[in-house]
Each structure stands twice: as C-alpha cells, then as structure tokens.
Amino acid sequence: MVFAHDTSLALQAAVALVNASLDPVTIGTPDELDAFFTDFGYTGRHDGDQGEVEAVLAIAPRLRALLTAGRDEAAGIVNAMLRDSSALPQLRRHDGHDWHLHAVGNDAPLAERIVVETAMAMIDVIRADEMSRLSVCADDGCEGIVLDLSRNRSKRFCSLTCGNRNAVAAYRARQAES
Numbered sequence: 001m002v003f004a005h006d007t008s009l010a011l012q013a014a015v016a017l018v019n020a021s022l023d024p025v026t027i028g029t030p031d032e033l034d035a036f037f038t039d040f041g042y043t044g045r046h047d048g049d050q051g052e053v054e055a056v057l058a059i060a061p062r063l064r065a066l067l068t069a070g071r072d073e074a075a076g077i078v079n080a081m082l083r084d085s086s087a088l089p090q091l092r093r094h095d096g097h098d099w100h101l102h103a104v105g106n107d108a109p110l111a112e113r114i115v116v117e118t119a120m121a122m123i124d125v126i127r128a129d130e131m132s133r134l135s136v137c138a139d140d141g142c143e144g145i146v147l148d149l150s151r152n153r154s155k156r157f158c159s160l161t162c163g164n165r166n167a168v169a170a171y172r173a174r175q176a177e178s
Contacts, residue, residue, distance in 0.1 A: 010121035021060035044106030
C-alpha cells in the first residue's frame with residue numbers, strides 16, 4: 001500500500017518520536033527537537049524551548065498506544081484525539097507539496113499538531129485495514145515501534161542496530177550448532 005506523502009511522513013514522525021522517547025531519550029533538548037521538526041517537515045509554530053520538548057515527549061505514550069492498538073481500538077483513539085483538539089480538516093498546499101490535509105492551525109502548539117497529524121494519518125491506515133504495517137520491534141530487548149512501508153512487509157526491526165544485533169546472534173547460533 002502506498003500512502004499519500006503527508007500520511008507516510010506523519011507516521012514516520014510519530015514512530016520516530018515514540019522511539020526517541022524510549023531509554024535513552026534522544027529528543028531531550030531544544031536542538032534535538034529542532035532537528036526532529038526539520039527532519040519531518042513540520043511547519044508553523046515552533047517555540048524551541050525546553051517546555052516544548054517536555055510537551056512533545058509527554059504525548060509519546062498516547063502515540064504509542066495508538067500505534068500499537070488493534071484496528072477498532074485505534075479508531076476510538078483517533079476519534080478522541082481529533083475531538084480533544086477540535087480538529088477541522090482543511091486542504092493546504094505549501095513548501096512545494098501539493099494538496100494535503102492539516103486539521104489544526106499553524107499557531108497550535110507543536111505537540112498538538114503532532115497528535116492531530118498522527119491521528120489524521122492513522123485514518124488512512126485504519127480505513128485501508130493496514131494496521132499490520134505497525135508493530136513492536138522483533139528484538140526481544142527492544143520496545144521500539146516498527147513502521148513497515150515496504151512492498152513485501154518484511155521489516156521486523158525498528159532500527160539497523162536491532163536488525164544487526166539479531167543477525168549477529170543468529171549467525172553465532174548457527175556457528176555454535178556446527
């Protein structure tokens with residue numbers, strides 16, 4: 001399934017934020033949040049202070065609950081997120097991107113915009129019955145979220161680090177058997 005650009009980017013941002021909030025936290029400073037803001041193409045209000053960092057990290061558990069929920073539960077979470085933010089979807093075109101959806105104003109706090117954009121992206125995932133695109137990392141010691149946008153749905157690990165660790169462990173296990 002190929003999702004619209006804004007859907008894919010919002011899902012990638014949500015997964016990155018949830019994974020960055022795990023120990024060790026990798027978005028803990030205004031500079032790190034600024035890099036996240038830029039990397040995922042956010043626009044609008046960006047306070048760039050520690051309070052904003054804390055507000056963004058505070059939404060990570062809610063995003064994790066959404067990204068790991070079953071389809072019916074996810075629909076309820078999405079509805080609550082949109083209702084809580086008084087989201088009003090509008091088509092927008094900016095920064096070289098064609099028409100796409102925004103559901104809160106550019107002056108809304110970044111944490112609120114992330115929640116709403118993630119909820120809007122999850123609408124597409126739920127409607128397309130593509131919840132299997134989201135999972136928890138297959139590494140036994142990791143709680144990271146995996147977003148699999150590949151054609152063959154083969155992504156199992158949240159990062160190269162987890163994938164490499166498991167490949168090395170499998171290799172060593174095979175060598176020990178020989």
